[in-house]
Amino acid sequence: MSINRVPLDIHKIKVPRGEVHIVKDRCKGCGFCIEYCPNDVLALSEEYNTKGYHPPEVVKPEHCLNCGLCELICPDFAIWSTLKEETEPIIGD
Amino acid sequence: MESVENKEKEEREEREQRPMETLLRMDRIPHIWCPGCGIGNAVTAFIVALQELDFDLNKVCVISGIGCTGRVAGYIKLDSFHTTHGRAIPFATGIKLGNPDLKVVVISGDGDLVSIGGNHFIHAARRNIDLTVILVNNFIYAMTGGQVAPTTPETAYTTTSPYGNYEPSSNVPQLAESAGANYVARWTALHIRRLTQSISEALQKPGFSVVEVISPCAMYYSRINKLGEGIDMMQFYHKNSVIKHGEPTENLGIKYQKKIIVGKFIDRDRPAFMDSFKNWSKETKS
Numbered sequence: 498m499s500i501n502r503v504p505l506d507i508h509k510i511k512v513p514r515g516e517v518h519i520v521k522d523r524c525k526g527c528g529f530c531i532e533y534c535p536n537d538v539l540a541l542s543e544e545y546n547t548k549g550y551h552p553p554e555v556v557k558p559e560h561c562l563n564c565g566l567c568e569l570i571c572p573d574f575a576i577w578s579t580l581k582e583e584t585e586p587i588i589g590d
Numbered sequence: 591m592e593s594v595e596n597k598e599k600e601e602r603e604e605r606e607q608r609p610m611e612t613l614l615r616m617d618r619i620p621h622i623w624c625p626g627c628g629i630g631n632a633v634t635a636f637i638v639a640l641q642e643l644d645f646d647l648n649k650v651c652v653i654s655g656i657g658c659t660g661r662v663a664g665y666i667k668l669d670s671f672h673t674t675h676g677r678a679i680p681f682a683t684g685i686k687l688g689n690p691d692l693k694v695v696v697i698s699g700d701g702d703l704v705s706i707g708g709n710h711f712i713h714a715a716r717r718n719i720d721l722t723v724i725l726v727n728n729f730i731y732a733m734t735g736g737q738v739a740p741t742t743p744e745t746a747y748t749t750t751s752p753y754g755n756y757e758p759s760s761n762v763p764q765l766a767e768s769a770g771a772n773y774v775a776r777w778t779a780l781h782i783r784r785l786t787q788s789i790s791e792a793l794q795k796p797g798f799s800v801v802e803v804i805s806p807c808a809m810y811y812s813r814i815n816k817l818g819e820g821i822d823m824m825q826f827y828h829k830n831s832v833i834k835h836g837e838p839t840e841n842l843g844i845k846y847q848k849k850i851i852v853g854k855f856i857d858r859d860r861p862a863f864m865d866s867f868k869n870w871s872k873e874t875k876s
Contacts, residue, residue, distance in 0.1 A: 518608075525625035527808075528821045533780075550625065568610075569638065569782040572630025574619060577608045 512586045515563025515578040517555050523575035526550030530567040530576050536560040539567070613637045613647075615667045622661060626820015628779030628805030629659050632726050633666070635782055635803075636697065639790040650693045653682040655707060658733045659699035659726040676706030679714045682721050690864050693793065694720070700727040700741040704760055708740070715769035718797045719863040724789065725762060725800060728807035729844075736810030743846035747814045762802050764839040767856050772797030774856035776842065778804040778827040781852060788854060797862040804850060817847075 542554035568577040652670040654663040655678035663670035673681040731737040736749040740760045773795045777785040792799035806823030835853040
């Protein structure tokens with residue numbers, strides 16, 4: 498994502514940064530969270546959980562904006578995000 | 591050393607505490623639904639809607655019948671009732687009439703509510719009893735092995751229609767509208783935020799409200815029809831859902847692998863059953 502023009506109220510804007518929590522043993526590897534994460538934070542991991550599925554792993558933790566879509570789209574209640582901090586927007590992030 | 595371990599354990603438990611878990615029976619999770627099934631999404635939408643609405647949770651009651659979606663009553667940490675096949679709405683009617691202060695929600699599947707409980711569905715809508723029905727439609731009887739259901743689209747294969755289904759499928763929003771429901775909406779398991787909003791509206795609406803949730807069935811419907819896994823069905827919904835609020839319900843029949851019209855179709859104010867009853871008893875007394 499690149500911004501060509503700096504918004505006038507940029508000093509007022511805070512960007513939320515989220516932290517993703519995954520309960521790996523509850524995951525059934527359906528891949529909904531990986532497919533529908535808007536910032537492609539997640540990817541399918543190589544490891545197996547106790548049921549033999551591949552749970553997702555966080556590959557770009559700095560891109561999570563705590564939108565909470567993974568929490569809503571997960572049918573197994575196995576993933577959610579919490580607000581870690583609110584940072585200044587980075588131009589050209 | 592021990593205190594460090596305890597602290598780590600506490601931190602881990604705190605981290606594993608999901609905001610939604612206050613409304614789930616965590617001793618029963620992981621649930622029995624297959625990978626790629628959309629029923630979990632419907633449950634999530636219901637829980638989020640309930641948390642946002644700030645109802646008294648001691649006065650919310652969840653009823654379900656038999657089937658995959660019938661398991662919902664066992665996973666939600668509210669007063670819940672797992673009833674006989676097709677009879678979720680009669681049980682819910684009884685609960686509502688016995689204690690009108692309760693908020694009664696029926697979460698069940700298409701085979702349970704439209705097929706064997708179809709008659710009860712029609713009459714609850716006709717009486718306009720104050721129920722919220724969340725109907726999870728996966729086009730098949732999934733728990734018993736993938737038999738043809740009244741909602742199975744024409745030409746779809748199931749285990750009991752090996753040459754393709756030749757029966758016309760039932761159109762649930764039209765059925766609900768013609769029988770007299772106050773609120774009718776349809777979403778897929780992918781439209782999770784709109785579904786949450788719709789369930790929230792339905793919970794606040796007096797009278798009979800129906801929210802149909804179209805859900806992928808990865809193990810039977812899409813496997814027999816070679817439509818891929820749950821994620822492929824979700825991508826199909828992503829590409830082929832058309833949002834049309836207020837669409838006349840006769841256009842809402844689902845054809846096999848064609849466009850699915852979703853949205854809020856009916857929002858009207860017929861008098862609910864308890865109001866008519868109170869007015870009637872006043873009239874007869876005076």
